Amino acid sequence: MDVGCHPGGGFTSQDVDGANNPPGTKLVRSYMLVPALGEETRYTLQVEGHEPLRVVCSGEEGEIEESPDKSRLAFWCGEKQWRVVYKVKDKLIEECPPYPMGGTLDWSVAKDFKTKAPELVRCTSFSNVSRLYRQVATESELSRFFVQSFGMTERIGANKDIIYWDDDWLNELVASSESIQGQVREGLKVRFSRPDSTVDASALTALLSTIGASTETEPLLHSIFLRTVAQEPRAHSLAPALAWVHHRLGDAAATRYACEAMDLHSLQAPGLLLLARSQKPCESFDGYVASKLDEPSLLCNPHIQCKGAECEVAYRITEPLPHQLTQAEWDQVVVLAAVQRKQVPAWFPRAIRRRDYVLEMPQSLACAAAKPGTPCACDVKVCEQVGPEAGRTPMGCKLAFDDKRRRIRVLAP
Incomplete structure (x- = not known):
């Protein structure tokens, strides 16, 4: 020493x-x-x-x-x-x-190293292991390495709740020969045809991309997608996979995938947008829309307007489909869906129109001292009180709607 x-x-x-x-x-x-x-x-x-x-x-x-x-x-x-x-x-x-x-x-x-190599990508980068493996492997062994190492993830933290997908896997496959790519594609089909074979949401898009979209592979892709949603319904990484389905398989397939994801309680922005634009039946989505129409943030959204019984949305969400939406955008998607799918309830256009009524709220008496039925000075945000139940009682006050005169009186309870 x-x-x-x-x-x-x-x-x-x-x-x-x-x-x-x-x-x-x-x-x-x-x-x-x-x-x-x-x-x-x-x-x-x-x-x-x-x-x-x-x-x-x-x-x-x-x-x-x-x-x-x-x-x-x-x-x-x-x-x-x-x-x-x-x-x-x-x-x-x-x-x-x-x-x-x-x-x-x-x-x-x-x-030996060749046997353990697919698991070693868990604790180092895929490219590090791949660089060594390529020095000792044949082409067929390299193909098996790609198949076996797919979806190996590094989980971080005490609860192992952060999933990491190494993009080098797909990048290196794309850079490989067509022969290797073909062998990997067929190997992944066999591996993920097993009903118990699952993949992390973070790796799902890479798997769909590698297998490729065709009439032959669509049932397999559909099965893999639903297995992943069932496993991780709220994983943010599901959104790009659905966007990929929309791009490669078209509106009909993507809308079907989105509806079935909703059945599994997956609220992904691309899925909601697809369903909002569609008139195809989807019971779980229709229920979601109906449950959101009287949310205060939605009733106060200035991009939502109604004239008579007709409603419209100042719709500004553009392609490609976003993975995340703001609250205002969620509200617009809900109303867009209700209009497109003819689900607008009778009370909704009236509620939206009431936002612009003249508010009669004399400031001479405080609510606490006012006699019942007399005007009082309550702090009222009208748009939050115009929902399906007329005459809501915020802060102890009552709203009296006069639709003929287009006025609202604020009364003591």
Whole structure:
């Protein structure tokens, strides 16, 4: 072991104690003095002929062993929990945690690099694993790697609720030969034809894009989409998948997908827009629209106007279909849908017209002192009180609507 000071406050390193390490291998502990933070300790696994690999340890003891075929190492440091490292050309890549080998070293559990590679994308980027895999794999093996690694995600946080999809998967596939792309496409069809095969919403659009839209594949795409919605109905990442369906399969298919997503309680902006523009029956969407028509924000939306019994929306949502809508845009979609699908109830046009009535609210008496039925000075936002039930009583006051004179009187209760 060699310990000493470097200029500038850094420290040299020392080998981690371990008996009988294979020749040319060692764990090294390095000390650095970080200004304002104190001392930082780092560990690296050094293997002759390979780039050093940084590892995380919790103590000052460790051990290294080499597999019989010399393609893998297993080491532990701090706690005797064996961890596997693969030697690929001049690189080292560590197995993902949690490490399955426990305190007993068993090489039959630590599969070879080609077998484990699809899972390794969980703990590093796809491109890192792919770059190593391409150096040791045949074309058919590379195709299987794409199929098996699809949808592998990294979940972050205590509740594992943040899903990460690595776009390098699709980018590298597109850059591959047509032969590999064809093999991957067929492999994914087989894999996701199984009814128990699911995919994270974040990877759904990439899967649909890879399989491709055709008369033959549409039933499979439909099944995959609904399985994903059922699994993650409120995932924001479902929206681009539905937009892809709309672009590749057309209005009819996308509207059908959107209605079935609504049945599964998925409220995605592209789906609501598609259904709002359509006259095709969708019971769950019609119920959603009916439940929202008397929302105060909607009744106060200036882009919604009614003349006589006819209503219209100043509709400004443009293509491509947005993934998120503002509250005002949600309101406009609801009314647009009600108008398009002929669901506007009789009270609605009258309520919208009442927003422009003259408000009669003398300021001479306070509500608390006013006799019942006399005008009083209440703070009333009229548009929030013009819904289906005439004469709502906000803040203890009552509204009396005079539709003939187009006036509203505010009365004590």
